[in-house]
Amino acid sequence: MQTLTLRCTLKPTPEQAAALEETVRLFAEGCNHALRVAREHGEFRRFKLHHLVYNDLRSMGLSANLAVQAIARVGRKKGSRARFYQPTSCAFDQRTLSLRREDESVSLTTTAGRLIVPMKLGNYQRGMLKRARSVQGGVLTRGPKGKWYINLILRLEVPTPPTGGGKVVGLDMGQRYMATLSSGIQVSGGGVKSRRIHLRNKRAEVRSRLDTERTRGVVRLWERLTGREARFLSHTLHTLAKHIVDGLEPGDTLAIEDLTHLRSRTAKRGSVERHLHHLWPYARFRSLLEYKAALRGVRVVAVDPRHTSQECPRCGHTERGNRRSQALFRCTACGFQHNADWVAATNIARRAGSTGMGRCKPARILRVSSLHRLPSESPRL
Ligand SMILES: [Zn+2]
Numbered sequence: 001m002q003t004l005t006l007r008c009t010l011k012p013t014p015e016q017a018a019a020l021e022e023t024v025r026l027f028a029e030g031c032n033h034a035l036r037v038a039r040e041h042g043e044f045r046r047f048k049l050h051h052l053v054y055n056d057l058r059s060m061g062l063s064a065n066l067a068v069q070a071i072a073r074v075g076r077k078k079g080s081r082a083r084f085y086q087p088t089s090c091a092f093d094q095r096t097l098s099l100r101r102e103d104e105s106v107s108l109t110t111t112a113g114r115l116i117v118p119m120k121l122g123n124y125q126r127g128m129l130k131r132a133r134s135v136q137g138g139v140l141t142r143g144p145k146g147k148w149y150i151n152l153i154l155r156l157e158v159p160t161p162p163t164g165g166g167k168v169v170g171l172d173m174g175q176r177y178m179a180t181l182s183s184g185i186q187v188s189g190g191g192v193k194s195r196r197i198h199l200r201n202k203r204a205e206v207r208s209r210l211d212t213e214r215t216r217g218v219v220r221l222w223e224r225l226t227g228r229e230a231r232f233l234s235h236t237l238h239t240l241a242k243h244i245v246d247g248l249e250p251g252d253t254l255a256i257e258d259l260t261h262l263r264s265r266t267a268k269r270g271s272v273e274r275h276l277h278h279l280w281p282y283a284r285f286r287s288l289l290e291y292k293a294a295l296r297g298v299r300v301v302a303v304d305p306r307h308t309s310q311e312c313p314r315c316g317h318t319e320r321g322n323r324r325s326q327a328l329f330r331c332t333a334c335g336f337q338h339n340a341d342w343v344a345a346t347n348i349a350r351r352a353g354s355t356g357m358g359r360c361k362p363a364r365i366l367r368v369s370s371l372h373r374l375p376s377e378s379p380r381l
Contacts, residue, residue, distance in 0.1 A: 002158045002294055003136070006128050009120040010140075019112035020140065020148055023066075028087035030057045030070040033086055035085065038074055039121025047076035063109055065096045091270040093137040093333040099152065101129065106150055108140065119150070131156050131341070144224075159297035161251060166251035171244065171289075172308070172341050173257070173282070176326065178240055180341035182349040192236055200231040237281075250297030255287060255352030257305035284340070302350035309344040312336055 012020055012379040020172050034053045037042050041052060050071050053243070069091040105118045121129070132154040146151045168181035176233040179187040191326075200358040209218055234279035248254060293300045317333035329340040346354075 001133070002291065004128070004154050004156055004291070006125060006132075006152045006154055008106075008125055008152060010150055011118045011120050012115075014139075014146055017148065019110045020117075020142075022112065023108075023110040024090045024140065024142060025087040026061055027066055027070060028085045028190050029091040030067065031073055031085040032061045033057065033060065034070055034074040042077050043061055046071060049075045049277045049362035057064070061111060063096065063111075065093055066090070067108065069093065072078050089139055089141040091137065091139050094135070097135070097138050097150075097309050099129070099132075099135045101275055106138070106152075108150075116282050117148075117150075120234045128154060130158075133157055157294065158294050161299050162251035163299045166249065166252045166253060168255055168349050169248060170255045170345040170347065170352065170354065171257075172344040172348060174341060179244060180339075181244065181247070181344045182342065182345040182354070183247070186339075186343070187243070187343065190329075194377055195232065198230060199225065199232065203229070237285050241285065243290050245289065245292040245296055245298060248293070248296065248298045253299045253301055253352055253354075254293055255291065255301050256289065256301055256347055256350045257308065258302040258375055283311070288312060300354040303348055305348075308347040308351075309340060311347050313338075313342075313343055313350065350371075 010020075011351075033056060034049060036050055037053045043049055043050075043052065050068075053071060054067055057070055060066065061069065073085075073091065092108060098107045100107055100116065103116075103118070104121055105116050107114060107116050118124075129152075135156045136153040136155060138153055141149050141151065143149060167183075172180045174180070176189070177186050178187075178189045178192070184223045205223075206218065206222045206225055210222055244254070286300075307318050310320055310322050312322060312329075312331035312334060314336040315331060315334040317331055319332055321332050322329055323340055325340070327340055330337040330338070331341040
């Protein structure tokens, strides 16, 4: 079983939209009240907080479930406490939200009673909803342009990978080529790097303007830019992970490097590089790969990353000098020569139990931006 969040667009009627608006507003008010009380009493433990504010929240007009959700939100985590809750989202659980597959809508308990709100689904969402065993609840959110979304929390059945057979494919990740597979496919970042630098510079420029002219327009621009780079990166990672996993069959194994070590290997100086480096979230990419692979019945194995780019896949000779350049590998012992990233990917595959050298053909180079069009789902990480 696996839990997954699926974002769907809602198509409320104007009356329904007004009811959603009121529910979200009241929910935020409830959260802010709970937050105030929690601060006054210095008490953020959920149980204690419940006793302090539950009755207040109920008398404000929140349903029992929404009151519980509001307390959960305020009492949730240490260290990452909000100072104030904006009326932009509201959580529902299994009792206050249910999915109606027959007419592609969700039933929500709002301050105006039970509403049946139609959803606008794409093929991806339809497929995921079909596979879902159950819906555990969801989060209603309002986008910046006033659109309404529901982030459904789904429980999915995960296929058990067939044992035996299946190929092992190694994946090497880098800065220049985002991904190189031992099966011969290489994905270049294309414009990813330059676009991120562009977004970063633009953001820095607006940031400095904020100091002198703190107008509403500039603040808005700053907020908009803040999200843009993160969304761009998130989309890129999803696209790449999907492409890699879709190219494998159930029962195959994807071998990756144990990513915690990769950081030190590619350590770079300079603020731009450092920024890109830190925002290349290996751990996040790995968990993306793992969850997409699990849904497809593909195993993910992490291997020792040491010297994967220096070891000769033909004779095993390992030496720094084998790596002639960023792009070229040439064994000083046996003369074997190939694309350096592909050599690393092949070594990674072998460490995960692959036999043979994979497909020893020139890499096919793809651009990450061309892997597929923007998906209708917008991934949450
Ligand atoms: Zn060799």
